[in-house]
Amino acid sequence: MSPLQHPAGSARRLRAEVARAVRERLESAQLGAVARTERRLRVREEALAVLRERGAILSSAELTRLVSEVSDDVVGLGPIEHLLKDPEVSEVMVNGAGAVYVERKGRLEMVPQALFEGEEGVLHLIERVVGPLGLRVDESCPYVDARLPDGSRLHAILPPLSLCGPVVTVRKFGVTALTPQDLVRLGTLDPHLLAFLEERVRARANVVVSGGASSGKTTLLGVLSSFIGADERVITIEDAAELRLQQPHVVALEARPPSVEGRGGVTVRDLLRNALRMRPDRIIVGEVRGGEALDMLQAMNTGHEGSMSTVHANSPREVVARIETMALMSGVNLPVSHVREQIASSVDLVVHMARRPGGRRVIDCVAAVEGMAEERPILREIHAASEEHAIVAPRQRPPAVVGRLDS
Numbered sequence: 001m002s003p004l005q006h007p008a009g010s011a012r013r014l015r016a017e018v019a020r021a022v023r024e025r026l027e028s029a030q031l032g033a034v035a036r037t038e039r040r041l042r043v044r045e046e047a048l049a050v051l052r053e054r055g056a057i058l059s060s061a062e063l064t065r066l067v068s069e070v071s072d073d074v075v076g077l078g079p080i081e082h083l084l085k086d087p088e089v090s091e092v093m094v095n096g097a098g099a100v101y102v103e104r105k106g107r108l109e110m111v112p113q114a115l116f117e118g119e120e121g122v123l124h125l126i127e128r129v130v131g132p133l134g135l136r137v138d139e140s141c142p143y144v145d146a147r148l149p150d151g152s153r154l155h156a157i158l159p160p161l162s163l164c165g166p167v168v169t170v171r172k173f174g175v176t177a178l179t180p181q182d183l184v185r186l187g188t189l190d191p192h193l194l195a196f197l198e199e200r201v202r203a204r205a206n207v208v209v210s211g212g213a214s215s216g217k218t219t220l221l222g223v224l225s226s227f228i229g230a231d232e233r234v235i236t237i238e239d240a241a242e243l244r245l246q247q248p249h250v251v252a253l254e255a256r257p258p259s260v261e262g263r264g265g266v267t268v269r270d271l272l273r274n275a276l277r278m279r280p281d282r283i284i285v286g287e288v289r290g291g292e293a294l295d296m297l298q299a300m301n302t303g304h305e306g307s308m309s310t311v312h313a314n315s316p317r318e319v320v321a322r323i324e325t326m327a328l329m330s331g332v333n334l335p336v337s338h339v340r341e342q343i344a345s346s347v348d349l350v351v352h353m354a355r356r357p358g359g360r361r362v363i364d365c366v367a368a369v370e371g372m373a374e375e376r377p378i379l380r381e382i383h384a385a386s387e388e389h390a391i392v393a394p395r396q397r398p399p400a401v402v403g404r405l406d407s
Helices: 013-024 028-032 035-055 058-077 078-085 119-133 178-185 190-200 217-225 270-275 292-300 315-330 334-347 399-405
Strands: 090-093 100-102 107-110 143-147 153-157 167-171 207-212 234-238 250-254 282-285 308-312 349-355 361-373 376-384
Touching: 013 058, 013 078, 013 270, 058 078, 058 143, 078 090, 078 119, 078 167, 119 143, 119 153, 119 270, 178 190, 178 217, 190 217, 190 361, 207 282, 207 315, 217 308, 217 349, 234 270, 234 349, 250 270, 270 282, 282 292, 292 315, 292 334, 308 315, 315 334, 315 349, 315 361, 315 376, 334 361, 334 376
Parallel strands: 207 308, 207 349, 234 250, 234 282, 282 308
Antiparallel strands: 090 100, 090 167, 100 107, 143 153, 153 167, 349 361, 361 376
């Protein structure tokens, strides 16, 4: 008898009933005390026991699929678990209960089958992630950011802020970090540009990687970080830990959101200030979003050359404006001219990422910051993508940049 013929009703209903029975038998505290693989094993054993007691007669394939789905429901991320396991999927987007999209190889695709029966299923998914982390998402705080055990990032936002029901976005991170050769193979840059950037990182240039959302900024930052010497002490600071540096002397710091009571939050700026007291050779900030921009500029300009970060911007020129605006948000009463001088003396290179219509991520251009003119930082383009979206060979480096970096 197939699940569709089973007295419990449809296959989905049978799965829900078995999952509910398993949860009643296994307390969440009991499951939380064992390793992830052990949790799945116990859930599978209980699911099989429940099916035997109910006299369900299933084929081998149906039984395997049902037990796996119950395991995903109880200890995984339910209906989207199989999407997160797909190595070609980099992002999963749940737009309420009715529509689920994935980003596969840089392109958006709609999942054809309905994965959630109703909004309760999406809400249960959110609670399963944020609950054990001591976070809260409800009417008083209808949005939340969280990190999954594998390092993936989850963002959720609820009605009434979301008009289509609860929305969940999960950004996956690869099991292994991409190498410089991987970026060449994927067409992000060519060997000439790779060699140029490696030379600049080893020469301790201060680098800002810019681009839009999902343009590959953090991936490129990780690759550039791989050129840092093994004898340097590197401190990384991130909102959610994504970087996987392979050097032996790396101290990774991660910001912490406030607790349910609104206490205990630690910002990127707090961590950056602490990092300055930890004797770093280089500081890598995953993303500068606010007043920490001023602290980052000061770090770059006071003995921590070779530091790097990322900024959301649409072009290298806008990077300067964005950093200027964020530095003015620091709460320190500084004139704009002083902030611009800090940018001109601190940042050496801006590497701008872009995502092409087909989903391919490329280095669109590289600009050097060459001092001030007419009270504004001077940016000179030294690399650019060709019209065919392939990276051209490096142009001749401006003497001012070469002189400053090689001195």
